[in-house]
Amino acid sequence: MIGRKWWVPWLWLMPAMALLSIYLIYPTLDTIRRSFFDERSRDWVGLDNYRTIIENPNPLINDTHSALLNNLIWIPVFTGVTVALGFIFALLASRVRYEAIAKSAIFMPMAISFVAASVIWRFMYEINPDIGTVNAVVTELGEKPVAWLQNTESPQYWLLETGPKQDIGPIQTNNLALILVGVWMWVGFAMVVLSAGLKGISTEILEAARVDGANEWQILWRIILPIVSPTIMVVATTLVILALKLFDLVFVMTGGRFDTDVVATLFYKQLFVQQNDGLGAALAVVLLVAVVPIMVISIRRFQFQEETR
């Protein structure tokens, strides 16, 4: 920085900082403030809104427990399935000649918006077999059509007709149906990033391993996965944040009805339909707190990578 005034970089940063302050920092602080006030943000109520979230006194109008549990199930299932499938597709695609076509096909759902995907799948899940593709397949197989978006039974019940009828917590048919749509949308992203990661493995290592007599499974578990694991972490982190932020998909497909609510749709409804600013803000703060650890891990890893350059 010889010969340059110290304040020049700050000058270039100033507009971005200003925008960030107004549109990010101020709303965040104000939301935290509102979470301690009542519905119209007039009277101080302290921790009452948080108490409502924990106690869940009126599930008919705002089922906070269901929303939190649903987010909790989205994280492992959505992330796990997307990463696993993305990895498998990346692995398989790298071994065929039509790799580019296969990858494009799997990546295509990423090109449409969440809302568009939700509308498509709403029609797919339609109860009327003449409209709903999924139920058309089900009726062809001889079964009765299933109300995919309304059914809250646990999948094992309607598959095996045994076990508890009602949901095991949030493991419900309609939740899984929604997660499927999320996976459909994002498996392309996971696949593309993991494919890049896979291509970064030097062929010499793989050849050496084969020469040493390792079979394909051992190569996969002992060599490929460890090398690719940072990439997997990046993808997983992105997907976990996505699962926490999730709104459009749930809002368009079920509006949060039938126990599919997540925190984001719940606080939207509190804010705009029930006009309960306090509870909505409290839920937003809960989400913020939930995301912070993941952000910390992400940033720490980024710093680590920067330092080891």
Add this chain to the structure above:
Amino acid sequence: MFGLRNAGFPFRMFGLLSLALLVAAACGDDDGGGDGGGTPTGGSPAGGDIGSVEVLGIWGGDPELPSFEAMVAPWESETGGSVNFTGTRDITSILTTRVSGGDPPDVAIPAEIGLFKQFASEGELTPLSDCPGLEEKIRDEYPQSFIDLGTVDGELYGFFMKADTKATVFYNPSFFTENGYELLPEGSTFEDLITLSDEIANGGVVPPWSMGMEAGAGSGFPGSDFIQQLILNEAGEDVYDGVVDGTTPWTDPAVKDAWEKFGQIALTDGFTVQGGADVINATNFQDAVFPPFTDPPTAAMAYLGAFAGGFITEQFPDAQAGEDFDFFTFPGGKVTGGANLVYAFNNDETTCSFLNALAGAEAQQIWVERGGFTSLNSNVDLTAYPDDIARKAAQQLLEAEVFRFDLDDAIGGATQTAIFSGVTGYLQDPSNLDSILQQIDAAQGGQ
């Protein structure tokens, strides 16, 4: 923060600057900028142009939006004004946001009155007496029960248009005569309706009912309509009124009985063509009206408000009113219904002129003739209705001995959400009824 190890003075500068920006942002918010209304009224009316009026309503597409536009076209050409209409089903949230942000529309036309009462008591609305001639016109031409509903704290703040009776059960007359089913005579009760349903179910031709609850964010409203009809007819006006103003709890045995009667129709084996709570919850409310009128019919009856007539004529353009589709009055004869409420946030000359035109019989008659609209204005000629069914629905509404405004629209707010969720929840698990009713009570109590 990362990388700012050697910060010192620049870092402090940045800190001060962002603090200054935060303070500036905090100072310039809400209360400062409110300038109310915001319509360019008149200005300099060159050549009779009296400006524009901004209307917020719920109609989005065919056939309602073109009908509204046709209704206001004469006012536009006479006065040179223009109507900027925004339609949204999310009207409650948009209205709340705009009013609290200091930028309400000129006129709002929603369907529920909970928010209206809140705005009126907070002083946001213009009393109709502020517009010359408007209050007299309403008192002159509209039924007393609707004038009462539009009155808050003794002042008249709004009038109703586009009413719909909800005491209509749709059926296929030719199907009934072909199979020898008799319509319920006057003075029937709900038990007679069950007997008729049993008869049809045992007949083995089709199930007696078709029912659908799905309606996006409002899923469950058809069930709520059915239950409120039961409360009014089986439990009586006093119980109904008590539920609306909160003096009768939802856990009252008379109210619980109404829910269970609804459950009888929806959940008894073989009574609905949908055949199960999940399917009923998943079937769209419009699609659920069609089974009695397909060729051949797949159900005998479908319950929905009079607006279903519009769906039927649009889906089956060849259907003849009176022969292929008709409705009979919900047993008991007492009528619930909904209507759109018109109210204004300012008393500008343009707004007042628009309201006067909208409330008048000439404008209302335009939409009446297009169908799907019952006018409450007594000056509208009954012959203007496009078909016998629409006329019959209008008559049912205007001549009802006992009329009550739609229950969940009258209470509004969080309770309405609780009622709708309660309906779908009850269908999924009827044993939960007591807990559902308690929660609706709690929701209404907190309102």
